[in-house]
Amino acid sequence: MPRPRLLAPSRILRTTPRQVGGGRPRAALVERARQSIARGSRSFALASQLFDRQTRERAWLLYAWCRRCDDIADGQDHGGALRPDEEGARDRIEAIRVLTARALDGQPTADIAFDALGQVAAEAHLTAEMADDVIEGFALDAAGWRPRSEADMMRYCYHVAGAVGVMMARVMGVAADDHDTLDRACDLGLAFQLNNIARDLLEDDAAGRCYLPVEWLVEADIPPGQHMKPAYRAELVEMAARLVDIADEHEAAARVGAARLRFRQRWAVLAAANIYGAIGREVRTRGAAAWDHRVHTSALAKLGHVAAAFLQALRRPPQPAEWPRWTRGEILVAVRMAGPVAPIPMTPLPDDV
Known part of the structure; x- marks a missing residue:
């Protein structure tokens, strides 16, 4: 039987050549990434201006990928109401x-945000494992997953924010073997996400999501899916304060790591920590009224946090009174051992409710 003929001689067949940034001009990637962060996060956009140019541009490129992944996963466009x-x-x-x-792999993607990732990954030596850790957070949301325990919640926080903190540390030039500083970068991401969970309880509930551990809800005698009901507001206030308390511990640990960065990087990181820390602490201060109106930080307050960060960057941070219970190492062990997490099925309510 004759062998089938190739449509083209094998000697002229070629694989697609590697092209950092998908072959797009770096300046175009940076400009689109700048537009993305300006639209998607005013807080991060402000803090990023404090970086030196190289770090700032790389941070924008990384943000553009994170933002695009989030939007694809949730069917959004730079945030907004969740439409699961x-x-x-x-x-x-x-x-x-x-x-x-x-x-x-250096291949064009036809999506500028993913090409931006290729660019910054090549420059900052970001790995596929780092990216996979972030994508796993989107996968958990897509599966309707909910944390059963506090450990589960911290694993989720690692995927959606702690892992991004590690990537940002590499963007800022932290060595791959500087595990302690990478741990502190992870701590800052964990703090950000814990504060976000406390602030966004109402929005998440409206979208059918809940990141409070089931065990916490059981301890408070709150039925599944009922935690935003007025009858359970006092218990919810306690759980939100618990979230913010854990966030405060991770933020304090992160400040120790920030002290090892160059001055402008340190200033930017501390500014972001101040802004997001203030959000969580405002949730705790408002108590039962925390979800009447979404907590946000005014432009004037953000400038105050930036100014405070400048002074903080000049001083050595105090050692935390208590180091966080959850370490990056423990979370990573749980992540690697757990594998895919099965979603917790929702119990349907009777038709007459």
């Missing part, structure tokens, strides 16, 4: 994985 769509969610996560893998 379980049908097709796995396909969207798979698309994120494929595009990310192509970007890291």
